Every structure is written in structure tokens, then in C-alpha cells.
Amino acid sequence: GAVVSQHPSWVICKSGTSVKIECRSLDFQATTMFWYRQFPKQSLMLMATSNEGSKATYEQGVEKDKFLINHASLTLSTLTVTSAHPEDSSFYICSATFFGPSTDTQYFGPGTRLTVL
């Protein structure tokens, strides 16, 4: 079945540094991927829609200069958290839409846990 991977699975960084998270669709092409953030005991919050070959679309309240998204190919989207601060510590999850012959659905990556010290 369709699989989405993320790398790294967890990362610890110092405040002020930047962190890049990769999201790959392993056996299908994804023109659109999505980035979510999940704080403890809360649901997933959509951050942005990543579009292959064009600019990402950010949800209200998400700083596009802080969360840089690049979708350079049909199987890879990256999220870079720039100048990370402790309040950016969270679980970041990507997903990709799989358009099947009779149905389509969204598959999630395993997530990346970011801790900013």
C-alpha cells in the first residue's frame, strides 16, 4: 500500500538553529503534501499545503518565513523550522494524498518529534 516516510523521526536542537524535516511518498507521486503539527494531548493542526513546483499555502496564523516549505519533486517535501525556539517543540507530521483508481485517501508519515532546548 501507499507509504509516506519522514526523516528524522526525532531531533533535538538548540534555540536559534534551523531544522529540516523531510517527507517522502515512497511508492506513489504526490503533487500535494500537507504538514501538520500536534501538541501533547491535542489534535492535529494543519500548518500548510505543500504544492509541487509552486509556493506552499499556509493556514492562518502560521508564519511562512519561520516554517519554510519546499516541494521540489513529486515524492519529496521539506519543512524547515528556522530559528527554532522552545515553543516550536512539537510533533510534526506530513501526509500525502493517494489518488487511487476507485478512491483516494490521505496517508501520514510516522512524524518527527522536535525538541528545542
Add this chain to the structure above:
Amino acid sequence: EDKVVQSPLSLVVHEGDTVTLNCSYEVTNFRSLLWYKQEKKAPTFLFMLTSSGIEKKSGRLSSILDKKELFSILNITATQTGDSAIYLCAVARDSWGKFQFGAGTQVVVTP
């Protein structure tokens, strides 16, 4: 404003019990409703519902959508401890799979 509301927020049941989880929604451009199970990591897909009144079934889990009353239910029969998880309801709002999630229902199944 679009919203997806799940209830209850949490529940504790004994093994063998049946649980019913609810998801109501108010969204523009509804496309589909999905149920996910989340344990320690990212959500895993359970069901996608697009048509009213057609039950989807997978083992002990089943789900149905009512597009007139704008809600869906997820049933788990003969619960097992491995069913303990957070169950998320998500509504797709357009053709590109953009989802709005509910807050989730935490289910704890005790032996």
C-alpha cells in the same frame, strides 16, 4: 467557520464492551470523512466515508456517515486492550485532501 466535533473526549471500557464514537461536522465543500487511529505515533487510516447510509466494516470496527444530519459514528465491538488509542475524525474539505481534524476521542480498554 468550519468545525469538526468529536464526542466523547475520552472513555474507559472493559474488554469485550462495545464503544460508539461520534463525529459531527460543519464544513464547506465537504468531500469525505475519514477515521484514523492514533497510538504513539502518526495516525493510521481506518475508514473513508463519502456516501450516506453505507456502512463500512473492517473486523470489529464499523462506521457510517449521515450527510443529512452531518455526523458519523465509529463502532468497535468486543473491544480489546489493543484498541486503546486516540480515534481521530477528519473531514476533507476540497479535492486535494485538505483535512480538518476533530480533537479526538481517547479510548482506554481495561483488561
